[in-house]
Amino acid sequence: MDHRISRVTLRVRGYHLDGYGHVNNARYLEFLEEGRWAYFDDRPELARHFASGSPAFVAVNLNINYRLAAVAGDDLEVLTRIAELGDRSARMYQEIRRIRDDKPVVDADLTFVLLDVRAKQSMTIEGEIRQALEPLVLPKAQ
Template identity: 70%
Template structure:
């Protein structure tokens, strides 16, 4: 697998389900977030930059496309990659696939900005962080 892609596996539990026995749509937000945390944890350059505490990545838009149901006992794989960098925003693309057959369960595109924590406003993605991120983009 391409090293620019992060992979997290999780098992669907009973508490993830809705009244129909399928994973509740809101739970996918948690699955996707777990994938994004792992993505940043696995990239020391990004983690070190963010650990300074003066900048943070903040999600500003999330689009999820649900493709098929997942049920209790399914093992799911969350694949995460940085798909685009703009001057003031970037996008992460994620896919949730069933491990047993690799079928797509859901896909999502998350747009985020780089936040100046003290000023509480988005700032340009430039300099060191842009260089780090540019090496990670996989369109």
Template identity: 60%
Template sequence: MDANATVVTPIRVRGYHLDGYGHVNNARYLEFLEEGRWDYFDRHPDLAEVVRRERLGFVVVNLNLDYRRPAVAGDDLEVVTSIAEIGTRRMRIRQRIRHAVSGRAVADADLTFLLMDFSTQRAVTIEGEVRDRLAALVVAS
């Protein structure tokens, strides 16, 4: 396993993230999770490059999100992102949003992705160099 298999992305909660109750709006958590995933691939440019070179991409097909506790303006959060599982055509990424200081969970998410061939617009088997690079990043649950 790669020593950088888990990526921690800092997020500062801003006023525009809040709903009418003064908590982070539920839809904003999806943006926080997406920021964590972009950061993950930014920190693994070799994986991102092989996917781009092959004209492939990871497409979200399922998202399970559990909200644990509210976050409010000024909170410093961390989005923890890791690859949990690789199947034949799917992979699962596990993400947790937590308070940076206490480590207490704010939200937990499992996302399932298909590997898509952009030229055919069809899911393809995760194999070869893509599979090898992903396999080195899997974090056991």
């Protein structure tokens, strides 16, 4: 398993479903967020930079592709990685896959900035934070 990818699993429950019997599109946003939290949980050396609450990673754009409907009882795996690191923003690539057949359910690109919470301004990604992030970058396959 590549150390640059974080994996978290979850089971689709009845309360995740919409009137059509499949996972409501908004629930996938929650599943993706769970994947991002797990990403930082798995990397305490990175998370320590954000323990004080400033700076913070803040999502500024999310592009999501719905590939396959998940239903109650499906076990899903959320895979999260940093796909690109710029000077003022970075991009995470996430996939949700159905475990039983490894089929893609959702994929998403999330752009985030580093925010100085006190000043309410984005910051350059540099210094120790950049050094912690650089070895984690794994570009998404085209």
